[in-house]
Amino acid sequence: MTTSVKWQETDDIIRLSGIIKRFGGAQALSDASLAVRRGTVHGLVGQNGAGKSTLIKLLAGLHEADEGAIEIDGVAYAGLSPQQVGHLGIHFIHQDRLLVPTFTVGEALFLGREPRIAGTPFLDRKLMRQKSAEILDRYFGLRLPNSALIGELTAAEKQIVQITRALLDNPKVLVFDEPTAALVRREAELLFALIRRLRDEGITILYISHYLSEIVDLCDTVTVLRNGRDVATLAVGETSVREIGALMVNRDIAELYPKPKVAHGSPFLELQGLGLANRYADVSLTLHRGEVLGLTGLVGSGAKELLRTLFGLETATSGAVVIEGDTVFSASPAAATAKRLALVPEDRRRDGVALDLSVTENTTLASLDRFSRAGLLDKGAEKRKASELIERLQIKTDSADALVRTLSGGNQQKVAIAKWLSRQSEIYLLDEPSVGVDIAAKVEIYTLIGELAERGAGIIVLSSDIDELLGITDRVLVFFRGRITREFISAETSPGQVLAELTGANETLRHVG
Amino acid sequence: MAQSSPKPSSFNVRGLARYALVAAFVAVFAVFSAIAPAFLSGANLLSVLVNNFALLAIVAIAMTFAVAAGGIDLSVGTAIDFASFAFVSLVLAGQPIPLAILGALAGGSLVGVFNAILISGIGISPFLATLGTLFVGRSAQQLLTNGGNPVYLPPSGVPEAFRFLGHGVIAGIPVPLVVAFVLIAGAYLILSHTRFGRVVLATGIQASVVRYSGLALSRYTAATYVLVSVIAAVAGLIVTSTVTVYIPSSGNAFLLNAIGATFIGTTLDPHGRPNIPGTVLGVLLLSIVANGLLLSGLNFYWQQVATGLLIFSVLAIGFANRKAASRA
Known part of the structure; x- marks a missing residue:
């Protein structure tokens, strides 16, 4: 797998071309190329499953390409090892890179390359302190005591430790993978300033993010990945968030968000001044049959906790929940499901589906009563129900007996929903239903939500994807600091309006991805 | 550099794992019949079933439920002992056998209730909770028996119904074996064909999804x-009726073999789940190995080595399984 690509006059520090990578039968990358120019900030965007992380892992030497050429600084490599990548001066800052929480800052910074006092096996603690203090002070104007424990740091401080660790090696390229996911806005601004400064000092930055507005703010160039292929590389000055978004999904908005017109029926679920201490307060809303209600809010806004309360995972401290006239009190998920409530949780692989149970076993798990008589299971009936739902939801699986682990994210999500269809639940609480789901499955899930509404179910969708929320719901309620601060009619609202409300102060648009 | 498709390879390893358990049987049978002619005799095989297999099978299927639920029960021996103590005490007090049997089951289930409070109520991990129960149970028995003295039943004063449990025969089959078969069938039905069993397995696989x-x-x-x-x-009932004595803390003798048999048994399932037929095969394998080694005149202590080797092989197979699965 040697390459003979000639060194071009453009000064590219990283050149990946024609990369193909398969995992079993799945093709993660099919002819993906990426050329990063020296001394620039280069953005990399794409939907989940577009191949971003595969491409980055390949660059980090964690995966080997099946085909394609890799060229770093003008030298062609048949394959890379993580050590080699480090020697080439390419460093990675991950959103959740494992820093050992019980290490001190000093230990974490120098882990695996501790300087020794010359001629002795002893660590040169003084030199370690000096070097790290110098970098921390120079770039961050910050003194982190070397003895502080990693576990005590904030997300932003941990990131600083990671960046500092990389800077100690005089890197040529820094790769940031979703660096702002855990940061508040002020911290993100500081990070952007730092990235610009590093670029001005000659370090090349590869920046991966879902947030298109960040890309437009920060990057010089952006490469869009879709279905394992690079569909465009654009100068940021000549493009827009809209154009990048359209390239990522390759669809019209109308096609992306199918939404049937459903006449709303009687009030189904009513919340009357519901509150949970320190989480949210005074939440009143009415969900009608046939209605799709959207909720959104930043982390900690209380929207997620509200869904958890409705499903009996938290216990409200004030107010009432009324379902078709009956005041209900769900002290546990068991009680909530008995009231026809269904939760499709955000952490699908932990809470939504059992990865090592089969599609059939997952599908019937919430409705085993329907498939048993005197405690004895009717496995034939289970299988028939599962097959029916596999057909109806177009779940792509080898068989009803295949483990859910073998399914793609989108199909796992369909199983998580099928579980409640089998139970004939009527009030669906969907927490980030399209996270980690490929675009085709997303549309299928949206279609299914529409079908459920048509059948008279009530649906609450919590999502941080504003386009999605406005596309598939009737109304959107915005949570800010534990309260509903605004209600929007989805069809009459632009993403910008919701975003302004979401952040509490008409801040500039940040999350569009 | 193209990868071989992971699916067939994982299937093969799994297939091999299942084949290995059967192959182990064939090999063990062949080896022992060659070196110990008495091994293959009907009398010996029946004795293996009654003396080695029956009791361990009952304990191991109990263990299988704990492991299936994602936990373990280190205090099965304590339940055996409590049942045994209650049984002997009630018989000595002149109570009718049916009442003594109920008392024994209740005595044993006290241990389970205690574990349930620790695990479900307080949220202690099954390993630590049942380890605690094991220690508490041992002390309790020492206190009840003046420091661990056995409680004998006088040979004359034992009712016939009592003897029947340990030494009786139904349709030509010794009672302990009949009881084991009934429990095996019942446990299989519960774990594989009831709502309860499905939830237990799902809990062991991913508890939060169950919730x-x-x-x-x-x-x-x-x-x-x-x-x-x-x-x-x-x-506990069967062992007490067989030997007509309660020996404090003697039930722990079954613990490690029961765990071993349960995990050997997981290799029989295509997804590596604990299952009753697998556990029974595991018990059979351990019993035969123990008996065969004894007949071969090998040092008693080699039995432990053989058991250890069996479990090592299972772990190796299980590791290969996971590796194959993670590549998928």
Whole structure:
């Protein structure tokens, strides 16, 4: 797998071309190329499953390409090892890179390359302190005591430790993978300033993010990945968030968000001044049959906790929940499901589906009563129900007996929903239903939500994807600091309006991805 | 550099794993019949079933429920002992046998209730909770018996019905074996064909999904540990009727073999789940190896080595399985 690509006059520090990578039968990358120019900030965007992380892992030497050429600084490599990548001066800052929480800052910074006092096996603690203090002070104007424990740091401080660790090696390229996911806005601004400064000092930055507005703010160039292929590389000055978004999904908005017109029926679920201490307060809303209600809010806004309360995972401290006239009190998920409530949780692989149970076993798990008589299971009936739902939801699986682990994210999500269809639940609480789901499955899930509404179910969708929320719901309620601060009619609202409300102060648009 | 398709390879390893358990049987049989002619005799094989297999099978199927639920029960021996103590005490007090049997089951299930409170109620991990129960149970028995003295039943004063449990025959089959078969069948039905069994397996695989599916997770877990102790209590009944003595803390002798048999048994399932037929095969394998080594005149202590080797092989197979699965 040697390459003979000639060194071009453009000064590219990283050149990946024609990369193909398969995992079993799945093709993660099919002819993906990426050329990063020296001394620039280069953005990399794409939907989940577009191949971003595969491409980055390949660059980090964690995966080997099946085909394609890799060229770093003008030298062609048949394959890379993580050590080699480090020697080439390419460093990675991950959103959740494992820093050992019980290490001190000093230990974490120098882990695996501790300087020794010359001629002795002893660590040169003084030199370690000096070097790290110098970098921390120079770039961050910050003194982190070397003895502080990693576990005590904030997300932003941990990131600083990671960046500092990389800077100690005089890197040529820094790769940031979703660096702002855990940061508040002020911290993100500081990070952007730092990235610009590093670029001005000659370090090349590869920046991966879902947030298109960040890309437009920060990057010089952006490469869009879709279905394992690079569909465009654009100068940021000549493009827009809209154009990048359209390239990522390759669809019209109308096609992306199918939404049937459903006449709303009687009030189904009513919340009357519901509150949970320190989480949210005074939440009143009415969900009608046939209605799709959207909720959104930043982390900690209380929207997620509200869904958890409705499903009996938290216990409200004030107010009432009324379902078709009956005041209900769900002290546990068991009680909530008995009231026809269904939760499709955000952490699908932990809470939504059992990865090592089969599609059939997952599908019937919430409705085993329907498939048993005197405690004895009717496995034939289970299988028939599962097959029916596999057909109806177009779940792509080898068989009803295949483990859910073998399914793609989108199909796992369909199983998580099928579980409640089998139970004939009527009030669906969907927490980030399209996270980690490929675009085709997303549309299928949206279609299914529409079908459920048509059948008279009530649906609450919590999502941080504003386009999605406005596309598939009737109304959107915005949570800010534990309260509903605004209600929007989805069809009459632009993403910008919701975003302004979401952040509490008409801040500039940040999350569009 | 193209990868071989992972699916067939994982299938092969799994297939091999299952084949290995059967192959182990064939090999063990062949080796022992060659070196110990008495091994293959009907009398010997029956004795293996009655003396080695029956009791261990009962304890191991109890253990299988705990492992299926994602936990373990280190206190099965304690349940055996409590049942045994209750049984002997009630018989000595002149109570009728049916009442003594109920008392024994209740005595054993106390251990399960205690575990259930620790695990479901307080949230202690099954390993630590049942380890604690094991220690508490041992001390309790020493206190009850003046420092661990056995309680003998006088040979004359034992009712016939009592002897029947340990030494009787139904349709030509010794009672302990009949009881083991009935429990095996019942346990298989419960674990593989009931709602309860499905929830237990799902709990062992991914407990949080069980909870998020609206199932009362803690009640199922509590019921599991009570069931484990009741099944173990039956083993306590049988062992007491056979030897007509209660020896404090003697039930722990079954613990490690029961765990070993359960994990050997997981290799029989295509997904590596604990299962009753697998556990029974595991018990059979361990029993035969123990008996064969004895007949071969090998040092008694080699039995432990052989058991260890069997479990090592299972772990190796299981590791290969996971490796194959993770590549998928």
